[in-house]
Amino acid sequence: MRYLTFALSKGRLAKDTMKLLNTIGISCRELEQGDTRKLIFVNEELKLKFFLSKGPDVPTYVEYGAADIGVTGKDTILEEDRKCYEVLDLGFGKCRMCVCGRKESEELLKHHEMIKVATKYPKIAKDYFYNSKHQTVDIIKLNGSVELAPIVGLSDVIVDIVETGSTLKENGLSVLEEVCPLSARMIVNRVSMRMEYERINDIISRISEGLKT
Numbered sequence: 001m002r003y004l005t006f007a008l009s010k011g012r013l014a015k016d017t018m019k020l021l022n023t024i025g026i027s028c029r030e031l032e033q034g035d036t037r038k039l040i041f042v043n044e045e046l047k048l049k050f051f052l053s054k055g056p057d058v059p060t061y062v063e064y065g066a067a068d069i070g071v072t073g074k075d076t077i078l079e080e081d082r083k084c085y086e087v088l089d090l091g092f093g094k095c096r097m098c099v100c101g102r103k104e105s106e107e108l109l110k111h112h113e114m115i116k117v118a119t120k121y122p123k124i125a126k127d128y129f130y131n132s133k134h135q136t137v138d139i140i141k142l143n144g145s146v147e148l149a150p151i152v153g154l155s156d157v158i159v160d161i162v163e164t165g166s167t168l169k170e171n172g173l174s175v176l177e178e179v180c181p182l183s184a185r186m187i188v189n190r191v192s193m194r195m196e197y198e199r200i201n202d203i204i205s206r207i208s209e210g211l212k213t
């Protein structure tokens with residue numbers, strides 16, 4: 001039997017994924033103990049491998065078959081737009097992709113004005129403004145702390161993740177429009193899905209059953 005390899009997003013998503021896998025009898029002691037700089041972990045008994053990567057790299061590993069299965073956020077899946085199957089909504093890591101800004105900026109979204117939009121997610125922002133709202137905008141790519149942009153005058157609004165809303169609140173910003181809901185998703189390499197159908201489908205079915213209860 002060959003190893004099935006999982007690519008997990010470093011941090012909380014990886015922890016929540018292991019908790020979920022534990023419920024269907026899949027564990028990886030070394031990985032779950034944490035406190036290590038190791039990147040690859042093995043469960044010899046089940047012939048499974050796990051590795052941790054930056055969230056946006058998970059779909060890349062899965063598309064190229066370096067991992068058979070990946071878990072990452074829907075935001076990353078939309079932004080990276082890689083060729084793989086999205087097979088399950090895992091129900092954790094829930095948040096929303098939103099257009100945010102000062103309350104006064106709400107008007108700018110109503111009249112197809114040319115506005116500046118700062119975001120870590122240029123593809124999602126472009127798709128939303130161009131294809132859903134038919135508004136031509138100037139998209140400015142940032143790498144984090146995006147809420148700063150409208151405050152210091154870099155942009156009119158931002159497209160960013162809102163979870164509790166506290167970052168917005170503490171910076172005098174609000175949600176102006178919702179782009180889409182987000183959560184952690186399981187993705188599968190297209191060839192692995194065919195070649196290892198039984199094992200992968202068994203994992204998907206068991207998780208999916210567990211999520212229903």
Ligand code: PRP
Nearest residue numbers: 144145146160161162163164165166167
């Ligand atoms: C994310 C997101 C928001 C914040 C939202 O940032 O980009 O800034 O969390 O969470 P909240 O609604 O619960 O306040 P993250 O902490 O991942 O860091 P970043 O700003 O560097 O992207």
